[in-house]
Amino acid sequence: MMKFKRSDFPQDFIFGTATSSYQIEGHSFGGAGPTHWDTFAAKPGKILDGTDGAIACDHYNRWQEDLDLIKDAGFDSYRFSTSWARVMPEGRGAVNQEGLDFYERLVDGMLARGIKPMATLYHWEMPAALDALGGWQNADVADWFAEFTDVIAKRLGDRLFSTATINEPWCVSWLSHFEGHHAPGLQDIKATARAMHHVLKAHGKSVQVLRQNGVKDVGIVCNFEGTMPADDSVESARAAARYEAIYNRFFLQGIFEGTYPEEVLEGLGPHLPAGWQDDMALIQQPLEWVGVNYYTAKAFRETDGPWPSCETVRTGADTTHMNWEIHPDHLTKLLKWIADTYTKDLPLYVTENGMAGEHTLNDQDRVSYLNGHVLAAKSAMDAGVPLGGYTFWSLMDNYEWAFGYAERFGLVHVDFDTLERTPKVSYLALRDAMSQ
Secondary structure, three states: OOOOOHHHOOOOOEEEEEOOHHHHOOOOOOOOOOEHHHHHHOOOOOOOOOOOOOOOOOHHHHHHHHHHHHHHHOOOEEEEEOOHHHHOOOOOOOOOHHHHHHHHHHHHHHHHOOOEEEEEEEOOOOEHHHHOOOHHHOOOHHHHHHHHHHHHHHHHHHHOOEEEEEEOHHHHHHHHHOOOOOOOOOOOHHHHHHHHHHHHHHHHHHHHHHHHOOOOOEEEEEEEEEEEEOOOOHHHHHHHHHHHHHHHHHHHHHHHHOOOOHHHHHHHHHHOOOOHHHHHHHHOOOOOEEEEEEEEEEEEEEOOOOOOOEEEEOOOOOEOOOOOEOOHHHHHHHHHHHHHHHHOOOOEEEEEOOOOOOOOOOOHHHHHHHHHHHHHHHHHHHOOOOEEEEEEEOOEOOOOHHHOOOOOOOOEEEOOOOOOEEEOHHHHHHHHHHOO
8 A cells, every 4th residue: 555645746746657668668579670788688698687678578569558557557657768779770861660650659549548658768779780880989979869869859749748868877878888787888987988978968969959849848867876975984975975976966967067076077087088078068958857767875985996986885774676775765865955956946757766576466565665765755845846746667577677587676567478467566556546
C-alpha cells in the first residue's frame, strides 16, 4: 500500500512511468541499424549475463499491450526514448521510415489513451557508424545529433507533451569513457573530457533545432546522487565535493552559468577541446524544465590514487538488490539545492526513480522504496520547490545495460522466455494510489 495518493498533490501534478528504447524495444526488429551497445555487448565479459538488446521486451511488437498497462495504472504520462539508429541506421543521411513510423504509432497510441508523450531523444544508443568515427569524442557529434533531432521534430514534435534532448549526460560521458562500465567502454581521461563537453554542445544544438521546428516544453534529464563525506576530516569533505562537482554540478553549471566547476577543471581542463569556452553560449540555451533522475547517495573519502582521488564508503543504510544505498532524504536535499542554485523558478520533474528489487511479484521492497522517495519529493514541494511531476522507473523489467537481464526495476514483471507481462504488487499499489 502506498502512503500517498494522487489527491495529496496539485491537480496538474503529473505522475508517469518510463522506459528507454534499447532496453525494451528489441533492436533486431524494424530495420534498426547497429549501435555501440550491440558492439559493447558482443565483447566477452562486458555484460553480466552475456546478453544484448536484440529482443529485450519485444516492445516493438507489443507496444499496444504496454500502453494499456500504463493507461490501466492511471498514469498521466509515459516517458519513452527514440533510438537514433532505429530512425537513422547510419546515424546520418538516410531515414528508416519503418522506424520513424513506429514512433509515430507509439505517440498516437499514447494520445488515443489520454497519455502525455514525454520524449527523450537520446538514451545512450549511439549508432555504430558514428561510434566508429569517435562518437561523443568527435566535435562533429553536435551536428550529427542536430540532424537526428530535426528528423524527430518534423515528424513528432507537434504531438509531444515534452521533449528532453539527452538522458543522463554523466552516464553518456563519464561512466562510459572514464569508468568504462557502459558503451563504448573506454577508460581514457582525454576521451572523457571531450565527451562531457560535446554532449552539452550537442544538447545546445538540439535545443536550437527543436525551437526552429516549433517544439515546445524542451528540457534535459540529468542524474544526481546524494554526496556526503565519509567522516569529519578535511580530506573526506574534499573528496565528496570533488565527486559532487563531477556528478551533480558539471552539466547544470554549464547549462545555467556557462562555466565548469574548478574541481573538475583540475583534472579535465588540460584535455578539453581547444576553444571550448566559445561553445558555452550555445550550451546555455533557455529551457522550460529540468529532469531529475535520482536513485541513491554515497559517502566518500580521499585516496592516494590519481585524480579524482576519491572512493565510496558504506554508511550502513539499507540497500537495493544492486547494493545501491537507499537515502530518500537526499532527494529532498537535491531538489532544494538544484532549485536554489541553478534553476530557480524553472519547473523540475523527477524523471526517474525506482530500484532493482528481489525477483518476485510481491515486491514490498519496491513499495517501501517508492513511498519513501515520493514523500521526500513532497517535502521538497512543501518547502517551495516547483516540482511538476514524478516518473517511476521502470514500467517493466528490461535490459539493464551492463547487468543484462539480471536486475529488475519493473513495476511489471517480464518473463524473458515467454515475454509475458505480469503486474507486481508495486504496480497494483500505485494503481490504487492514482485512483484516490
